[in-house]
Amino acid sequence: MQHRLSPDDAAFQQKMREFFTSKVPQDLRDRWAAGGEPDPDDIRTAQRILNAEGLAVPHWPVEYGGSDWSMLQRHIYLQEMQAASVPPPLAFNANMVGPVIAAFGSTEQKDRFLPPTANLDIWWCQGFSEPDAGSDLASLRTTAVRDGDEWVVNGQKTWTTLGQHADWIFALVRTDPDAPKKQMGISFLLIEMSTPGVDIRPIQLIDGGHEVNEVFFDNVRVPADQLVGEVNKGWDYAKFLLGNERVGVAPVGSIKRKLAEAKEHAGSVQTDTGTLLDDPLLAARIAELEAQVMALELTVLRVAANSREGKPDPASSTLKLRGSQLQQDVLELIVDIAGPAGLAWGDDSWTGLAAPTYLNFRKASIYGGSNEVQRQVISSGILGLKG
Secondary structure (H helix, E strand, O other): OOOOOOHHHHHHHHHHHHHHHHHOOHHHHHHHHHOOOOOHHHHHHHHHHHHHOOOOOOOOOHHHOOOOOOHHHHHHHHHHHHHOOOOOOOHHHHHHHHHHHHHHOOHHHHHHHHHHHHOOOOOEEEEOOOOOOOOOHHHOOOEEEEEOOEEEEEEEEOOOOOHHHOOEEEEEEEOOOOOOOOOOOEEEEEEEOOOOOEEEEEEEOOOOOEEEEEEEEEEEEEEHHHEEOOOOOHHHHHHHHHHHHOOOOOOHHHHHHHHHHHHHHHHHOEEOOEEHHHOHHHHHHHHHHHHHHHHHHHHHHHHHHHOEOOEOOOOHHHHHHHHHHHHHHHHHHHHHHHHHHHHOOOOOOHHHHHHHHHHHHHHHHOOOOOHHHHHHHHHHHHOOOOO
C-alpha cells in the first residue's frame, strides 16, 4: 500500500483540480454546493463542459469518449470533482445505460445513443424498481409482448429519480412469463418518454421536494430495435449495470467538503462563551468524524489501488456501506449545529437547507444497493460467513 500518490498521479490530481475549479463556473458550483433541488440546466451545463474536455465518461470505451485511466486515477477524478462542488455526470447516462449499450448494444444503438448520452443531449432515467418488489428486483411485473416489429409494454415503475426531466427511460421488462426462474425471461428495453401511453406522476418526498416519480405504461408500442442485447438476457445486463452504479459510491470529497462547512457553520453560531466551535463536546464530535473520514479515504485509495483490469475490488461493498453512513452522520451534525433555526426550512440559507438535506440523504442507505444487501455481500462474499 502506498500512502502517497506517485508523481504521475499527483500531477494528474493537480490537473483535475485546476480544471474543475477554473473551467466550471463558480456560480454553478456554488448552487450545487448549497444543496436543495438540483437545477437540470446546471447538470446539463456541467456535463457538456466535462464532455468537451473528454471528462464526462472516462470509464467508457475510448472510441466512445472514454479514457484509459487506472482505477486510482478515476478515483482521483471523482474526489476532485466532489471537492470542487461540480455536478457529476448524470449517473443514469454515464454510469448506467451508457456502459450497457457500449458493452451489449448493436452497432446502430451505439452510434445512435452513445454520443448524445455522453453529452446529455439525451436525459435518461431508470425503469427498474416496481411497486411491491422492494429490493427483489427480479419480481418485476411490467410486461413486453412482441407484436410484429414492436414490443407492447404494460406495467408500472416507481421511484424513478429525476424522471420528470428525462427524454428516455431504460427499463427491465418481462418478456417470458413462463421462464423457470424469475431472473430469466427479463429483457432490457429503451423507451422514449414521449411515446403514447407513457404517463409520469410525481412522488413528493419527506423533504418536500420532487425528485422521484411513478411511470405507467399503457400499451406502449416500442420499436423492436430498441431492445438491447438478446431477448430474455436482461438480468445479466442489469447486474452489469448495478456493478457500475456501485463504483465510486463512497463520496469522500463531498463528505470532506460538508464537514468543513459544518465547522464554518459552528464557528458562526455565537454562544455565551464564544462560538459553538469552542464547545468541547461538539469539537470532539467533529474530530471523531474527521478521523473516520480519513480512515475511509485511505480505504478507498487502497481499494482503488488493488483493483485490476477495470474491475472494482470486492471490498468496495464496505465503501458503499461506510460512505453512506458517514455522509448521513455529517449531515446530521449540520442539523444539530443549526439547532432551532433548522426548523424553519424553505429558504436557501444553510440553516434552511440543513433539515431537508439531511432527510433527502436518508436515501443513501438504499440506492446503489441497499446497506442491508451490502452487509450480506460483506458477510458472505468477503468474510466467508454462512447463515
